[in-house]
Amino acid sequence: MTEPIEVLYISSAPTPDEFARMRASERSGVQVVTYGMPEASFKFHNLIQRGLVEQGCRVHSLVGRSITRQFHRGVWWPRRRGAASDRLTVDHLPFPNLPVLRQVWIALGMARGTLAWRWRTRRAATRVLVVDGSYVSAMSSVLPCLRGARMSRIGIFADLYSYMVDVDDASDRTVGTLYRVARRSVTASLGMLDGFVVLTRQMADVLDTGGKPSIVMEGLVDSEAVAPAAGAAGKSPHPTVLYAGALRKEYGLETLVRGFQAWDESSAELIVLGQGEYAAELAEIAARDPRITYRGPVPLDEVLDAERRAWVLINPRPPDEVFTQYSFPSKNMEYLASGTPVLSTRLPGMPAEYLDHVLTIDQPDAPGLATALATAFAEGPEALERRGQRGRAFVVERKNNVRQAARIVALAEEARR
Numbered sequence: 001m002t003e004p005i006e007v008l009y010i011s012s013a014p015t016p017d018e019f020a021r022m023r024a025s026e027r028s029g030v031q032v033v034t035y036g037m038p039e040a041s042f043k044f045h046n047l048i049q050r051g052l053v054e055q056g057c058r059v060h061s062l063v064g065r066s067i068t069r070q071f072h073r074g075v076w077w078p079r080r081r082g083a084a085s086d087r088l089t090v091d092h093l094p095f096p097n098l099p100v101l102r103q104v105w106i107a108l109g110m111a112r113g114t115l116a117w118r119w120r121t122r123r124a125a126t127r128v129l130v131v132d133g134s135y136v137s138a139m140s141s142v143l144p145c146l147r148g149a150r151m152s153r154i155g156i157f158a159d160l161y162s163y164m165v166d167v168d169d170a171s172d173r174t175v176g177t178l179y180r181v182a183r184r185s186v187t188a189s190l191g192m193l194d195g196f197v198v199l200t201r202q203m204a205d206v207l208d209t210g211g212k213p214s215i216v217m218e219g220l221v222d223s224e225a226v227a228p229a230a231g232a233a234g235k236s237p238h239p240t241v242l243y244a245g246a247l248r249k250e251y252g253l254e255t256l257v258r259g260f261q262a263w264d265e266s267s268a269e270l271i272v273l274g275q276g277e278y279a280a281e282l283a284e285i286a287a288r289d290p291r292i293t294y295r296g297p298v299p300l301d302e303v304l305d306a307e308r309r310a311w312v313l314i315n316p317r318p319p320d321e322v323f324t325q326y327s328f329p330s331k332n333m334e335y336l337a338s339g340t341p342v343l344s345t346r347l348p349g350m351p352a353e354y355l356d357h358v359l360t361i362d363q364p365d366a367p368g369l370a371t372a373l374a375t376a377f378a379e380g381p382e383a384l385e386r387r388g389q390r391g392r393a394f395v396v397e398r399k400n401n402v403r404q405a406a407r408i409v410a411l412a413e414e415a416r417r
Contacts, residue, residue: 004058004087005409006121008114010142011132012066013045015090018080022065025072040330044158045132047220051405053087054223057128061090062113064106064138069097107141114145127151128412133196134159136182139189147192152412155190156197156217158330160206195415197408200349213414215407218351219333223400235309235385239268239377242310242340244303245331247276252316252345252364254278257285257292259316259369265377266291273298273306307338311384312376315344318364332358336395341388343376357391 014022019042049059067077079094093109095102121127129146131139133155146153190207196214198204204214241260247253253272260270268291272282275297286294298306307313313335332350335342336357343359344350361372379387 002056003125004056005052005126005128005412006117006124007052007057007059007128007130008117008142009045009049009052009059009061009130010110010114010135010138011041011045011061012064012135012138013042013132014063014065014092015082015084016042016046018063018065018090018092022067022072025067025074027071027073040334041158044220044330045156047222047401048130048156048405048408049084049088051220051223051401051403052130052408053085054402055405055409057405057409058087059089060117061088062110062117062138062142063090063092064095064110064135065092067095067097067102069099069102072097103137107137110138110141111145114142118146118149126416128409129153130408131155131193133157136186136189140185143189143192152194152415153192154195154197154408154412154415155193157203157207158199160203195411197411202349213411215411216351217404217407218349218399219330220399220401220404221333221337221395223396223402225337225396235311235381236269239265239312240271240310241268241312241314241343241373242271242273242306243314243316244273244307244334245315247272247274247278247282249278250318250321252318253282255318255364255366255369256314256316257282258366260292260373261289262366262370263373265374268373268377269293271295271306271310273303304334304338307335307340310340311381312359312373313338313340313342315342315347316361316364316369317345317347319345319347320364333395333399336391339388339392341376341384342391343372357394359387 049061052059065077067074075097077095077097080092081090083089091113093106093113095105095109127149128151129142131142131154133139134157139155143153190209193212195212196204196207196209197217198207198214199216199218201216204216243253243256245251253276257270260268270291271293272286273295279294279296282292282294286292315332315335332342332344332354341359342357343361345361345364346355359372359376361369363369363371376384
């Protein structure tokens with residue numbers, strides 16, 4: 001029997017059960033602010049871990065949960081450790097839910113856990129570190145603990161933020177002393193990595209990988225995803241456009257609403273799911289416009305069901321914003337996997353191969369969006385259904401987590417040479 005590749009996986013992505021526990025601890029009346037859907041983060045890393053297991057790896061995941069005193073109850077969060085399978089263990093590190101102490105406690109826990117893993121796997125033929133590149137404090141704690149070890153150190157960069165490198169992100173953060181310190185920490189950590197996984201080719205340029213091996217992995221879907229029911233029987237009885245995700249004007253939500261209102265299809269409905277700074281204004285608009293429905297944040301299974309029932313799923317993210325060069329919305333992958341056709345702007349980080357499987361918004365303003373909606377729905381429900389199924393087949397067959405994990409394993413092998 002081939003000896004398994006030992007993988008240490010560092011992220012803030014909990015297991016699905018722990019994520020549910022975290023959501024249950026949220027303070028009532030407080031909207032948790034994120035710069036991307038939290039479900040997307042844990043799904044992304046969980047899928048990679050499962051894919052690595054399928055590739056013959058034994059994965060030990062160290063997790064620093066994203067808990068803050070402002071948004072979550074509980075002063076002490078205990079350690080939660082368990083085995084998701086015989087080759088995947090997940091260790092949620094303990095910490096006090098107090099400012100500064102939380103970060104220090106988790107950083108020390110990451111260092112201890114890394115040293116313990118290094119000793120425990122010292123006789124393994126092949127060892128690999130996989131670390132979430134946006135988890136800056138974890139990288140600076142873990143990488144020094146692995147100096148001198150014969151192994152590959154791979155960073156996964158699913159997003160770039162202004163506190164990491166010199167880019168404009170979708171937040172309104174002010175870059176001050178703390179961010180400059182974080183950037184220096186990131187620069188030092190990048191020098192200790194052996195390989196890079198980035199979501200867009202533009203990200204590799206900004207990170208300055210120094211000629212080290214890298215791959216573009218714009219996203220992934222579950223290889224075990226259950227196919228939606230065939231045919232249009234389960235679809236909404238009237239033309240339905242759905243957006244599910246973070247509600248931010250920077251993501252094109254205001255343009256989406258105005259464009260939909262400009263579309264002269266009286267029987268159409270726009271359904272919006274999610275939360276964010278645009279939520280209050282959107283709720284007021286929905287109260288006045290019977291064609292617009294705002295449901296707020298809903299459980300993931302309800303999101304997926306709504307995506308399958310819709311006629312078209314839309315991503316209005318403006319392509320001219322600088323931050324779109326450094327991200328590929330995981331929402332597009334989820335959309336495509338649903339089997340419902342996707343209408344998206346031509347994002348600069350979207351590889352050309354996707355253009356064969358999505359409908360496009362060629363002019364990302366309100367009139368252009370209204371035109372794109374009219375063009376898409378002119379295809380008719382049967383043609384839209386077939387288009388959606390082709391898009392699903394594309395991502396499930398070519399962008400599934402097992403196939404993408406194989407690319408990460410190959411990258412680690414290349415980086416080790």
